[in-house]
Amino acid sequence: MNSAPVDVDLALVGGGGAASLVLAALDRHGVRDLRVAVVDPVHRRGQDRTWAFWDRPSNDLDPVLSASWRQVEVVTARRRRVLDLAPLRYAMLRSGPVYDRAAAAERRLGVTRVVAAADALDDDGDRVLVRAGDAAVVRASWVLDSRPRPPRRPGRTNWLQHFRGWWLASDTPVFDADRAVLMDFRTPQPARGVSFGYVLPVSDRYALVEYTEFSPAPLTDAGYDAALIGYRDLLGLDPARLTVREVEDGVIPMTDAPFDAHPSPRVVRLGTAGGATRPSTGFTFSAMRRQADQVASALAAGRPPVPAPAYPRRHLWMDAVALRALDRGAVSGPDFFDRLFDRNPAERVLRFLDGATSPVEELAVMSSTRLPPMVAATAGDAADRLRARLVRGRRSR
Template identity: 85%
Template structure:
């Protein structure tokens, strides 16, 4: 019979969310807990990229590949150069994050179990985790970052899906002092929003990416064609470029609810815990907040339960915005362009991260077109009422990432 392991805290999944938790526990001086990390893959190297905004001087500064004090938003009608102060836009590749987490894991004395999870049973006092290799893990608390569908289908179900090329040029072609945050000059899909972006690490090396917010995925050839078109739109000569890496991904954009606390002693993290912003797909900033709140709670002897990733009013605003975009009552490029035209860039970025005040949110909302948003709000309210009057349907599974070379980058929060 395989052995049984008893711990105070178990992390199921070893990707970005778990890595941030391990580093936060170490940083906040949490010691004396018996811990285990259960994941079938021991994460190493550059298998994904995160881009996000924050204030300089944080714990991630030494790990960043690049950061930018300015960013551009482009539409067919103009170019906006955004001064992001006091924030900055930053790029973080996974290799340094995994290395820092591995060092924290060693200092914390955590047990690493390289296996998949079969079942999780919570009796209210302890959680029993059975693994695919026949072992049993008993834990006081479980932090679960494995993919999980929403509790029910959303009223609107879109995807953020993308492909990026890491391009190396044989001569200086990129501006390392400025990132392209959103470039809406790309051909727009019949239903959805598309944009490109450019994250330069140096004047010869950058991540160039094509992204869609839409209900359906493209084919591999479709992503390549869209990326080639965006490369040409940027005026880059393919004969002078080498594709060093390829990154792909799919992130859910849905107002379907993710249950962050499925049982008394199980807490979900990352997308499964509601960290993905429905209207944008941004995830990373909310994962950081979750990790910090968990570590602070454990350091103070409290249960490791973070606050909701976003206020309820933000989830409502996201549902309304998704509905308006899905029904075509607002155009995506126009919607985002108005946000940046009529608000300080720093306010928009904090709004997208879910950290604005109600007064600031009123200012952001007033910059959108009123009639289509009111129509979407009324339609959302009617749909919510219908949902309450009929039995819930099973939710679809969140699509697995499309993979080709490296794994998916998340844009901000990705």
């Protein structure tokens, strides 16, 4: 006979980065009178991913950062630009400290952990049954679901940010620990897409060196390794003096497809499935952190744990236009990003990419791009939206 489901106020389905940030935020906001469960087949520990993001110094993340930089480089074939990010910083956070902080929060909050894969969420509008196979394992007032989920429907542009990184240790000082390389476009550019390398140094002897593409499809293992070898050689690093300590891979959606952040009355999605990934860049961490803080603030105040949309609608529209222009080859990726940083303060560009700029600032950012191809992309995007709306209207009759 199956045992009765665990009754809780809040269930976190999926125990990765988004759920870990929620647990830490609940602890930080002093939410102690809530029954919480985590449903995940794996108890996450150790270093399985790295997040890079920008924020303001002196906050709760300071003790767990691996490194941070007040200056970054953006490199093209024509120039090397050093950007001062003040009052922001560019920061790197590895998953191990995030999981450790979440585990400590779990203990203080008295969280129930259910080691199972959730197969279904049955929401009747009052409670949600979390099912693993045929068994209901948790009954919750609210569910926060951070598992990867496809968008509600395909987008007009469907790209991926895909990458491989090497954690390189050198037996001599070779990295500038005071400055990160944000984007280095000297890498060979794909026929359809954008590529760049970047360097995140922890010290002058240890750094994450990564190759990234924005394009429709991932590479093979051999393709990533060849690209990383080429970028290592471009940086002038001697392979005989280097050791690859770890390898990181990832694939992140870059699409104008809509993600359903609130699929049923008492189920809320977080992370990429909840719209936290910025379509034009693939950055996710800052939005996940905002979602976690909004959830914890709401619960502390007795409100439903439904965060605000990760990005303003006008930003998602601008992302759709930019992705369309890049996908159709109307603009060059290196030229697009080079002009953004050349014609705007770095701090404005970073806040724009994080969804935190005003309409006036966004007009300045948009005017720094090449206008004819962006106007054409805007018109094409509008036409596609109208056609899609008409098709959905005919199907609903």
